[in-house]
Amino acid sequence: MSEGSSLSRRHLLAGAGGLAVAAGASGFGMGRASADDPPSGAAAFAFHGKHQAGITTPAQDRLHFAAFDVTTDSREDLVALLREWTDAAAAMTRGKPIGAGDPTPYDAPPTDTGEALGLPPSGLTLTFGFGPTLFEKDAVDRFGLSGRRPHGLRRLPHFPADNLDPTRSDGDLCVQACADDPQVAVHAIRNLARIAFGTAAVRWAQLGFGRTSSTSTSQATPRNLFGFKDGTANLKAEQQKLVQKFVWAQPGDDPRAEWMAGGSYLVARRINMRIETWDRTSLREQEHLVGRDRQHGAPLSGGEEFTPPDFEVRGSDGPLIPLDAHVRLAHPGQNDGVQILRRGYNFTDGSDALGRLDAGLFFIAFVRDVDQHYVPMQMRLSARDGLMEYLQHTGSGLFAVPPGIRPGEYVGQRLFES
């Protein structure tokens, strides 16, 4: 790929205001849920800005998420890694190979691994986060950061029915790569992992093949692997006041973590779905568990997909939306008005030894305050949601996502230097 030809295909969009608006050359929104809404490989989102991209960015189609263990004890090496990651991310999100301006000597390994050469940016975003163990692990303040650990940044509590695999949970660092072409997302994680060699190593990773949430009103609502539309009531980027209230950490939120202002907290949950059991459940039961109809996604209280559910209206057998329906328990009206920006992906990792699909939802949410905005709702869902019979949480992670990067800065610089 010559620089010239690749740049000519690109359509770099300003996103400095935090809200990166997707618009390919053809004017299509990104994130495809119908034939009317094809992906536009040429779209690119600005890497620099007030907030990191990949949060309110309209959800791309594909995910490669990786959590890393830091393997060095040197704060200097850790900072050097974040600097290198920043440069690499800035290049890759523009569709450029790493080190493009700096040709590789023939007798050295190529700086970029090359499998995305010739591919457009494909809407790639890279979103970086810091796990609780980066600040303190086994009571050791590894990098002199423990005094700056955000109050809410600790391992999530045990929720009823959790069955977590430690090899799919936690981590010192995380990177969320989203793109409309999986080869572009995989290339990005691979090259970041390669840069980290000797400083950090991949602890676990998850690929997601289809978004399960809309994060913009421009996107159609996609379906999860239960066959239902998911995320109808999701917080959308266009709801700017609510996004300020429920997504972005604000100055004053946490006196010891002022460096987080403009950032957010990433909750990751690997939720296996008991697909085969679900598939043997009647349509009636499925709709009662979800609280919506399958065909259109309308609440069982009536109307269309976006009609607000009416939890009071009753039929002959009780409320039309049952008391343990997912839509009732997850609804803001039942959760002190809390709204969540979800950004999850369907996954399937093949089949297990019994031939059952190892598949489900890789839940990602971005919240301003995990103790107010995530934990209470998940406690309620884990304990009471009828759907839990068909779900098993097998992985978990919580990460502080620092604010956006200004040109010349590196990811998380305000944590290390302010």
Add this chain to the structure above:
Amino acid sequence: MSEGSSLSRRHLLAGAGGLAVAAGASGFGMGRASADDPPSGAAAFAFHGKHQAGITTPAQDRLHFAAFDVTTDSREDLVALLREWTDAAAAMTRGKPIGAGDPTPYDAPPTDTGEALGLPPSGLTLTFGFGPTLFEKDAVDRFGLSGRRPHGLRRLPHFPADNLDPTRSDGDLCVQACADDPQVAVHAIRNLARIAFGTAAVRWAQLGFGRTSSTSTSQATPRNLFGFKDGTANLKAEQQKLVQKFVWAQPGDDPRAEWMAGGSYLVARRINMRIETWDRTSLREQEHLVGRDRQHGAPLSGGEEFTPPDFEVRGSDGPLIPLDAHVRLAHPGQNDGVQILRRGYNFTDGSDALGRLDAGLFFIAFVRDVDQHYVPMQMRLSARDGLMEYLQHTGSGLFAVPPGIRPGEYVGQRLFES
């Protein structure tokens, strides 16, 4: 999704001549390798025809491949499964839910699992095959088919350096689902597996996220995870005489398997790439191992990507294309003129316990005669190809792919009834 609205989006293409030509509403070719070549979700390939679709069909972007063990002893149940699969495949490849004409009672499980409702056909093809063990297993003629087993249909021989995982190898049946939307491919395999409940169970499955071959001259050459263009010299659908010679089983090829005329043999090999080792290899070494330059894919003997390699031209240190270069050993000129139709996909299944990418190439080829057209070349590559230092074959399968299905027939009917 209502029938009417879904049909209006579709653009069903005739493919009865065996060569299904892709053209979305916008006239784009399918199989995306550059921004100039976006996928068209609206494209659909005919399910019925002289040959099964998914072989010479221009390679779609995504793969879900599944191998099944038949769990019944009843020939009748096996045939009933093939009938049900045929009906389901005919519906899904047109973007229709299974059992669309036959609405589900509210108190029964839905006939279709629903996660592809509202999605276009996305170029879905479903290609069915029969493994050697369907004909005979542990010296038992399970379904009265052993007299009709094609001569070449047996477990592939052991190749030097094979390290096969039995849980990723073999199988009685296989289904190759290819589509431009992974949710559509996953939906198809899931629903076929669901239909098979009690008759056959998934033995292993593989997802592929990016095609590594072009099967049509309309497609740009994609890159594999070594960062090199792959499949430049691949047999293309447009080379109709060569396709007849090297892909389709012909009448008279095998007297006891006349039912295979118009079919082909599917070779599947899961090839792990030692990504981290490769990434530490110099560009010089990489290019010498492949025999092409990385940037453009031109042979090291000079020219452009599609310039034929000149194996005689020498530099000061010997042949410009080294004796153990992949392009030399795999070239038709070095293999009695044999040409192969490859249809492989990049895969990554996350990271292993050491944090290394579990990734590589899921090789798929369709050949007329496996003993002439695949085994000798793979023996040569396994023994002598310099690239083998960076590869490990971890899965393997061989399947007889019966000819295309005529309307009213079921998959493989000529095996069971002629």
